[in-house]
Amino acid sequence: MPKDYLDQLNSAQKKAVSAPVENTLVLAGAGSGKTRVLTHRIAWLIQNGFCSPFNILAVTFTNKAANEMRGRVEQLLGYSAQNLWIGTFHGLCHRLMRIHYDKANLNENFQIMDSDDQLRVIKRIVTAMGLDEKQWIPKKIQWFINAKKDDGLRAAKVPNPADLHTRTLISIYQQYEETCFRMHLVDFAELLLRTQELFERHPDILEHYQSRFTYILVDEFQDTNAIQYNWIKALAKKNTLMAVGDDDQSIYGWRGAKIENMKALERDFHPINIQRLEQNYRSTGNILKAANTLIANNPDRLGKNLWTEDGLGEKISLYPAFNEFDEARFIVECIREYYKQQHQYLHCAILYRSNTQSRVIEEALIQAGIPYRIYGGLRFFERQEIKDALGYLKLILNPDDDTAFERAINTPPRGIGEQSLNQLRDNSKEKTISLWQSALHCVEQKKLSNRVLNNLQSFIQLIQTLQQETKDLSLSNLTDQVILRSGLISHYQNEKGEKGQTRIENLQELITAAGQFSEENKNNVHTQLAEFLANAALEAGETQSDESAIDYVQLMTLHSAKGLEFPLVFLAGMEEGLFPHQLSASDPSQLSEERRLCYVGITRAMKKLYLTYAETRRHHGQEMYHRPSRFIHELPQELLDEVRLRTKISKPLYTSSHKTSHYPPTMSLRTTNYRQQTALVSQELNGFRLGQLVKHPTFGEGTILNFEGSGEYARVQVKFKQVGTKWLVASYAKLEVIS
DNA sequence: ACCTGAAATATTTTT
């Protein structure tokens, strides 16, 4: 290890890294180098002989973060530390479950369900219980079950409620638990829950890990939920904990993360040494000031103020667009300009609140010929064809997996219809056996029509043959065989269009992935397969397969931007209703979370930040008039630079049917101070006059204050009696002249 | 089994 490795750190970081070996909470602001502190701390502990790598447990939320941390630690140590436990909560719990499967009441071959599998199981249960799917929406039930599990509650332990609705939910949960148990399947939350129970029921095992892991480090602590917190508490009780987090960047409350856990630390791990990292190495002074001012509007913060030695940098640009097309056009224009100045596309990020916003921006980028990549969406192991193949692979290991059975039996179609399938389902429900077993019974006792019986028989044969004949193959050959003999390849060959071809390519890719996986794995092939399947569930792979472009603009939601940084950032759709989202507007705590999300967005920017909003946006097929986001108003107005657009030629001849008519023909960008109102056209426009009294269908009555632009995109500024002053596109807003 | 058209229904996402 380089002796001077602490010299790479600033004084606050150094202080945190070499803090006394006692419980420590590091409050690390955005861009203050928290991962760096965490990795250096691990190296420091080892180097100074406080412990060996064997004694360290480091926990993260994503595989990406875990991999990155391991890499950085090994780099600092100068050797590969395999007995260092670094991983995600789920990954580490999975590891524990594989070791202690018997004590955790699991089958040796237990498998992990992803959320898609989980949803299918729930659907089946709802149907089997004779409940109406319209009323008992599987997604909501899934939500309910996971929320309970994240709180560490089994169905039997959920407080008994008075209302029938919740009682039914609990009984579905109970059914679900039993079904999963019978199938030897665990969902993600179950990994944590089982570990909790293992520790409760087998104190010796807990003690074993307590004495092993003398130093525990947790990243992104603000994102922990109840069960994760308890897990840490159990393991770290007699040991030393370092938690790193930022309450201002807590954006996962909606899926159970508890910001309060940060405060709970002070209680449960008292005395705790609090270290603050407030020097930011990422953004300019103006960007930081904006972020600080915004987040100051949130109550109950632990308190933190970011500062930088950097200069103020440029102001934050604000662009009020006519509509979403104009917004996209503007962003593309800026990126083009930026690229011309010898910059890379890779340095530009377009961030938005919800995925639907990406489409219009994508189209504008395509039209401009700018390469881009969208993050989020379908991952490799979540693709339909991949899940089909995985279904067969799962059946080889565990034919009692009903989810896999249901999937495989009719993909590709095998002439076993809904009728016959229902008989199998009834039969298995009645006897509490798996579908596979009830299929065996049916064949034995010739319970179905001859034709179906034949089909079923050959399906059973197929699985049994695969089970036996693949024992001596390599994992990739096995996968190859399964894909071929299941008929998936020929099934997808018949699919029309390019889709089938892509699917087959993906299936080939699965074979390659299996080959790569088994390279580092010397177990027998079925053990390898079990691990491969677990890996597929826990690490669903990249969102997009490799694309040829190496320099591209990056598009993603604000949530997925956390932890990243870009020189040039656009926050698009800064509108009330969109951001903060309509569904979060009424609840103060949700609104605070939206604000934190905005804080996350702003602090992604290193050099330049653009905020854009559209005055008109088509949303769910309806034209919507949104006000600019309250978050814009919460920023220091002197830091904002409003970009105004001026049309040079008035030519009111655009029709919306014309394909390129989203934008006025000639335009130039001009900058004015924010809030400065400029009449660019004249005293009169489209029959409107200054001072005229008008009525808007939603905003009510108001007075015309100003005009801007011309033609289809001409806008009027109206001071409404009830909702304040707004700029409206005259041709969209259905303004009625009153006087 | 597959096609078609109507109807419902639209945050954020990791594991």
Place this chain on the structure above:
DNA sequence: TATTTCAGGT
């Protein structure tokens, strides 16, 4: 608007 799901027909 766009996507997904479902009923009904072939």
